[in-house]
Amino acid sequence: MDGSVRTEQALQEEVRILRARIATLEETERRHQHLSQQYQAQQSALEEAQLQQQELLHKLAAATEFTEQSHPFDIVFETITTGLALYDINGNILRMNTVYRQMMGIDRHPTYLANNLEERGHALLIHNGKGQALPPEQWPINRILRGEVLGSQQEVDVGITTLDGRELLVTVSGAPMYDAQGKVSHAVVIYQDTTERSQLNQRTHDVLRALLAMAEILVQGTDLADSGETPIKSTVKSSIHRVLQRLMKLARRVLGCQRISITLIEAGSEQLQPVAIVGVDREEILQWQAAFEGMPFSSYISDHQQQMALHAGGPVTIYQPTSFDPTHRHYAVLMPMHTGTRLIGFITIDYGDDVHTWTREEVALAEAVSRLTVLVQERERLLLEQAEAHAKELALLEANQRMDEFLSIASHELRTPLTTINGNIQLAKRRAQTLTFPPETPQDFTNKIELIQELLSRAERQVRIQNRLVGDLLDVSRIQADRLELHMKPCNLLDIVNETIEDQRSANTERTIVMQRPEYAAEFPILADADRVSQVISNYLSNALKYSASDHAIRVYLDRDGPAIRLSVRDAGPGIPLATQDHLWERFYRVPGINVLSGSGVGLGLGLHICRTIIERHQGEVGVISAPDQGSTFWFTLPYHQQSESLS
Numbered sequence: 001m002d003g004s005v006r007t008e009q010a011l012q013e014e015v016r017i018l019r020a021r022i023a024t025l026e027e028t029e030r031r032h033q034h035l036s037q038q039y040q041a042q043q044s045a046l047e048e049a050q051l052q053q054q055e056l057l058h059k060l061a062a063a064t065e066f067t068e069q070s071h072p073f074d075i076v077f078e079t080i081t082t083g084l085a086l087y088d089i090n091g092n093i094l095r096m097n098t099v100y101r102q103m104m105g106i107d108r109h110p111t112y113l114a115n116n117l118e119e120r121g122h123a124l125l126i127h128n129g130k131g132q133a134l135p136p137e138q139w140p141i142n143r144i145l146r147g148e149v150l151g152s153q154q155e156v157d158v159g160i161t162t163l164d165g166r167e168l169l170v171t172v173s174g175a176p177m178y179d180a181q182g183k184v185s186h187a188v189v190i191y192q193d194t195t196e197r198s199q200l201n202q203r204t205h206d207v208l209r210a211l212l213a214m215a216e217i218l219v220q221g222t223d224l225a226d227s228g229e230t231p232i233k234s235t236v237k238s239s240i241h242r243v244l245q246r247l248m249k250l251a252r253r254v255l256g257c258q259r260i261s262i263t264l265i266e267a268g269s270e271q272l273q274p275v276a277i278v279g280v281d282r283e284e285i286l287q288w289q290a291a292f293e294g295m296p297f298s299s300y301i302s303d304h305q306q307q308m309a310l311h312a313g314g315p316v317t318i319y320q321p322t323s324f325d326p327t328h329r330h331y332a333v334l335m336p337m338h339t340g341t342r343l344i345g346f347i348t349i350d351y352g353d354d355v356h357t358w359t360r361e362e363v364a365l366a367e368a369v370s371r372l373t374v375l376v377q378e379r380e381r382l383l384l385e386q387a388e389a390h391a392k393e394l395a396l397l398e399a400n401q402r403m404d405e406f407l408s409i410a411s412h413e414l415r416t417p418l419t420t421i422n423g424n425i426q427l428a429k430r431r432a433q434t435l436t437f438p439p440e441t442p443q444d445f446t447n448k449i450e451l452i453q454e455l456l457s458r459a460e461r462q463v464r465i466q467n468r469l470v471g472d473l474l475d476v477s478r479i480q481a482d483r484l485e486l487h488m489k490p491c492n493l494l495d496i497v498n499e500t501i502e503d504q505r506s507a508n509t510e511r512t513i514v515m516q517r518p519e520y521a522a523e524f525p526i527l528a529d530a531d532r533v534s535q536v537i538s539n540y541l542s543n544a545l546k547y548s549a550s551d552h553a554i555r556v557y558l559d560r561d562g563p564a565i566r567l568s569v570r571d572a573g574p575g576i577p578l579a580t581q582d583h584l585w586e587r588f589y590r591v592p593g594i595n596v597l598s599g600s601g602v603g604l605g606l607g608l609h610i611c612r613t614i615i616e617r618h619q620g621e622v623g624v625i626s627a628p629d630q631g632s633t634f635w636f637t638l639p640y641h642q643q644s645e646s647l648s
């Protein structure tokens with residue numbers, strides 16, 4: 001037991017020692033950690049210090065570099081592309097850039113800068129841009145030194161003669177600089193060379209003015225007064241020539257060329273037709289015209305590639321003898337003129353003996369001139385065509401008017417004697433009928449009386465035909481004058497049809513006219529001028545009788561057709577070819593090859609025209625269904641009249 005007690009004590013002792021050691025180790029560890037934390041903190045502080053040092057070094061280096069560079073103001077001065085100068089209060093130039101030096105030509109006069117402001121200004125001959133000298137107080141630099149700011153709105157255009165003798169237009173702007181007391185101490189002035197820009201502006205202005213004048217020509221057209229130019233004998237009408245001549249004058253001014261001309265290419269023959277030329281004298285005009293009139297286009301431009309180029313729309317430069325002096329060659333530019341895809345001619349431009357270098361603007365301008373020329377020419381051609389068409393129309397109108405007047409007078413004049421003749425025939429017929437003969441009257445005498453009666457009846461028929469023709473003439477002249485009067489009343493179309501058929505039957509006793517209508521209806525109400533509707537039916541019937549053989553029956557159909565009533569007259573005549581059917585309803589139209597087969601052959605080709613007018617004035621329609629050898633069916637419709645459905 002003792003042994004085991006001791007062992008236990010020993011063990012406890014060892015545990016205690018171990019615990020103590022662990023505690024010591026833990027303490028050491030804690031210390032160690034603390035130390036390493038301290039170390040890390042020191043380390044990062046050191047790193048930060050190093051970074052700051054580097055940054056400072058950089059700054060220092062940059063600062064050194066900055067101070068070592070030339071003055072930054074100079075750098076700005078040099079990089080600016082306009083002339084820039086810094087003045088002191090007395091107008092002496094403290095700094096300036098190269099652009100300014102070159103602009104003013106200062107390098108040619110090194111002593112210039114030693115002069116005072118006034119001397120320098122006078123040396124440059126400052127003017128207002130239009131040649132008027134500017135007094136020193138109005139020089140931009142003096143205005144700025146007085147405290148004025150010349151910003152983008154107030155910039156000043158001046159003209160100068162540079163020290164090396166160039167004329168410049170310069171736009172000047174700038175601002176004063178102030179010292180601590182608020183007084184103007186310096187002036188910064190910007191000089192912009194605008195010579196080219198204003199020249200371009202001027203040119204654009206000139207071109208626009210010229211184009212405007214050309215557009216005016218387009219608007220004024222042939223109303224232009226004679227331009228005073230020598231007229232050229234030409235197939236183009238002289239009015240077009242005048243306009244084109246004027247256009248060429250303007251184009252010459254705009255392009256600044258020596259000569260400019262228009263040559264047309266005749267469609268079909270492809271021959272040249274010289275039209276207008278400017279920049280030459282009277283004699284040269286004639287020479288030019290003689291040289292080119294009628295020349296084939298392919299002889300004038302023999303180079304195939306150049307021909308193609310002109311057709312394709314591009315300008316072509318030629319080097320050829322002039323028409324005025326065959327021994328002398330010169331350059332000329334041809335500008336093609338097109339209508340649609342067709343090359344209709346060209347404008348020839350030359351600058352005399354100079355080899356002219358064309359700018360893009362000049363080419364565009366010449367193209368615009370060529371387009372304008374085409375427009376002018378087209379417009380004139382259309383105007384002429386229009387005038388001719390108008391003249392024809394007027395002539396036709398007048399002829400028609402005269403014809404209508406004639407018809408109206410003639411029909412009135414004819415109607416009166418016809419009425420008298422008719423009255424006399426009736427009287428004679430009645431007298432002849434009432435004649436009583438004693439039994440001993442010779443047979444020969446009574447035969448003669450019968451013959452007279454027969455002749456009177458024939459005369460009566462003739463008068464009826466004449467009356468109808470005169471009536472037609474009168475109606476047509478009324479229609480033309482829009483004076484066909486209708487007396488509209490509710491009526492029954494069936495009654496009108498029956499009465500008209502009866503009239504025709506009694507006048508044509510040998511013919512068969514069959515009427516067909518549906519059983520269910522006894523009334524076909526319409527609102528109409530009954531006499532006029534009867535006239536239409538009568539015309540359809542007499543045509544059917546006239547143009548068909550006497551052994552053929554005529555059929556009349558009457559029926560409802562939707563909101564209308566339809567009447568058709570069918571015959572077994574020759575029929576009418578489709579191509580002529582549309583013309584049937586025109587005045588004085590008669591179908592070629594259609595002959596009268598029975599009854600009277602007289603016809604003026606007016607009946608159907610009158611029929612259509614009457615029916616259309618009743619809001620109805622007319623038509624025909626026909627084909628050669630198939631007979632014809634002439635029809636019309638009239639609106640069914642609801643209100644008068646129950647006619648008494």
Ligand code: ADP
Pocket residue numbers: 539543544547571573574575576584589590591592594602603604605606607608609632
């Ligand atoms: P016209 O007095 O000549 O008959 P219309 O105006 O009535 O005048 O007719 C015009 C022409 O239409 C006629 O000349 C004739 O050629 C043709 N035509 C009219 N009706 C018929 C018909 N039923 N059959 C064949 N042709 C006809």
